[in-house]
Amino acid sequence: MASLAGLLKAAGHTVTGSDENVYPPMSHELEALGIPYQTGFASANLEPRPDVVIVGNAISRGNVELEAVLNQKLRYTSAAAVIQEEFIRGRHSLAVAGTHGKTSMSSLLAWVLESAGLDPAFLIGGVAENFGRSFRLTDSKYFVIEADEYDTAYFDKGPKMWHYLPDTAIVANIEFDHADIYRDAIAYNFAFARFINLIPGNGTLVAGWDSPTVRELAANSFAPVESFAYSPDQPPAPGSAQPRWRAENVRFAPGGTKFVVFHDDAEWGEVESPLAGAFSVRNILAVIAAAESVGADRQRVREGLRTYKSVKRRMEVRGEARGVTVLDDFAHHPTAIRETIAAARQRYPGRRLITVYEPRSYTAQLRQFEDTYQAAFADADEIVLAGLFHPERYAGNAMDPAGLVERWRTAGKTAAYIPAVPDIVRALERTLRPADVVLIMSNGGFGGLHEKLLSALAAQR
8 A cells, every 4th residue: 555655646646645553664665755644544534635545455344534435425446446547557567476475576576677678667565675665657568566365445355466457477376375355275266266367368377386276277377377486306296297487406505596597498597696595496487487478688687686685574684783683574474484484594504593473464373374383483493472463353263372382392492472572572682692593573563573672682781
């Protein structure tokens, strides 16, 4: 929503907004753009009377500001519908979908196309550090969009990605998520099946072959399929063709990753990237395939991969104090957590890794994920699990944090359940040592834990 606000302002509109809680990095971006927003909802926020109200998907009936919109018969619509009609229609849409990695891939794709001289417009759910922002409006025919499978609005329960008119579509992976809006994996997978069905015959589906569900759904694509996969030393899955894009001779190091890219049996070129982890190799392959679909210059694509920075809140170094490095990451699904921990290990070899996790999303707090969480943190040296976010929503189906911590302890891990942020800070400042790495993971603001911890460490004598 903050990115869309900036895009609309760039298009010449006057934009205001309101939300229950606005936190960095998007709060900083809004302030830098001069877009005013109110914290909290009120009918007074609708003065002066707007031409149109864009209702975010977190807003439901009973919200005082929404009720005023309806009572006054103001024109309202969804964010996804505005993006479709105001910015995507008439352009070549490069839509990036999948359960994990959408923001990182979208940011990387936008920068690669920029490096190739294609001047793309884009809208991303995070601040792309190469651009210093999460959106851009240009006259280019290319528009990069993060295609989210979450629902569109209270009056449109279909996923946002169905609105994005994909020409080149990346579907990197599919793994059940968003249990608050999808009743089961069948419903979740159907959302992606329909998204794939929207790609025109002259478009391209870039499909993650490491995901069994993606392989299954890609078989029904009316568009040509450009498959990609990591697992360079593994044979293709039973019944599955060899991926068209693959990585060979992958070399991980603290400073980044190098590997050779092959398309079918032909060498595409060697890639050097500052990114870490196997998931980054997959992201890079997907982006290369998407860039090829629009004819981007290969040498300039490689340069874009080499000079890419990152996205805010994706393995972001928030600071160092007394020799302790504090990282911030948006990871919240068990698979993303596992991959993020592995990437931190690559980037900081030989250092003690302390992970601090806030289960915040609806899916993240479900009891059914406890087994996968137990495995996801296996490579951390120490684990701190924070309290659940609005646990009253779960009607007996919530994760048992204390029980999960006890399972880690039984398996020999050092783990603690510490619900409140101030208590987490006090516990960590007593036990952290120089050269430790603290990886903080949450898809929310986590009560400002990052800065509070850094301040507490800096104040130590």
